[in-house]
Amino acid sequence: GAGVSQSPRYKVTKRGQDVALRCDPISGHVSLYWYRQALGQGPEFLTYFNYEAQQDKSGLPNDRFSAERPEGSISTLTIQRTEQRDSAMYRCASSLRLAGNEQFFGPGTRLTVL
Amino acid sequence: GESVGLHLPTLSVQEGDNSIINCAYSNSASDYFIWYKQESGKGPQFIIDIRSNMDKRQGQRVTVLLNKTVKHLSLQIAATQPGDSAVYFCAETQGNQFYFGTGTSLTVIP
Numbered sequence: 001g002a003g004v005s006q007s008p009r010y011k012v013t014k015r016g017q018d019v020a021l022r023c024d025p026i027s028g029h030v031s032l033y034w035y036r037q038a039l040g041q042g043p044e045f046l047t048y049f050n051y052e053a054q055q056d057k058s059g060l061p062n063d064r065f066s067a068e069r070p071e072g073s074i075s076t077l078t079i080q081r082t083e084q085r086d087s088a089m090y091r092c093a094s095s096l097r098l099a100g101n102e103q104f105f106g107p108g109t110r111l112t113v114l
Numbered sequence: 115g116e117s118v119g120l121h122l123p124t125l126s127v128q129e130g131d132n133s134i135i136n137c138a139y140s141n142s143a144s145d146y147f148i149w150y151k152q153e154s155g156k157g158p159q160f161i162i163d164i165r166s167n168m169d170k171r172q173g174q175r176v177t178v179l180l181n182k183t184v185k186h187l188s189l190q191i192a193a194t195q196p197g198d199s200a201v202y203f204c205a206e207t208q209g210n211q212f213y214f215g216t217g218t219s220l221t222v223i224p
């Protein structure tokens with residue numbers, strides 16, 4: 001069956017531009033997580049949703065980062081006024097149950113800020 | 115911040131041998147632990163998990179051991195195969211946040 005998908009797979013942008021990263025979770029999965037992963041490092045938690053409600057955004061680095069999941073399915077992570085330090089792999093994961101423990105990860109979006 | 119780390123960044127094993135990957139965690143309140151496998155260019159893939167009320171759990175060719183006294187987690191892979199070559203991450207959960215370690219790169223030598 002279809003797994004978690006993310007788009008775009010690669011995004012190159014200029015410093016100061018806004019970017020929107022999309023995550024399509026597995027159908028029926030109620031929890032959705034966003035992570036950032038640096039090369040050679042484990043994923044770093046950013047935020048997560050149960051259905052459409054954002055439960056925890058304590059991992060978002062600053063107020064330039066925001067996320068939404070308005071209909072409890074697709075989610076968008078938005079980074080405003082991008083900076084070079086925002087360059088990373090952004091990964092989305094979903095789980096079947098609330099605060100589900102088995103998370104299924106997407107392929108990620110590689111963001112490069114020039 | 116929380117600390118979840120791995121003792122060895124790289125591990126090479128001969129095909130058919132058993133592999134042991136270790137992980138230390140710092141928060142004694144963590145109640146759930148997971149091992150993930152990440153192949154090059156792909157997202158992390160769930161391998162096995164264990165709750166803090168257990169000290170051992172077995173899956174297919176994999177075993178996770180949890181020692182809460184010393185806050186140590188290990189992943190044992192039996193009869194390691196070339197397809198096991200990947201980076202392995204341990205993760206601990208505190209509430210609904212997952213904290214991942216740095217990762218150990220496992221290379222299986224044919």
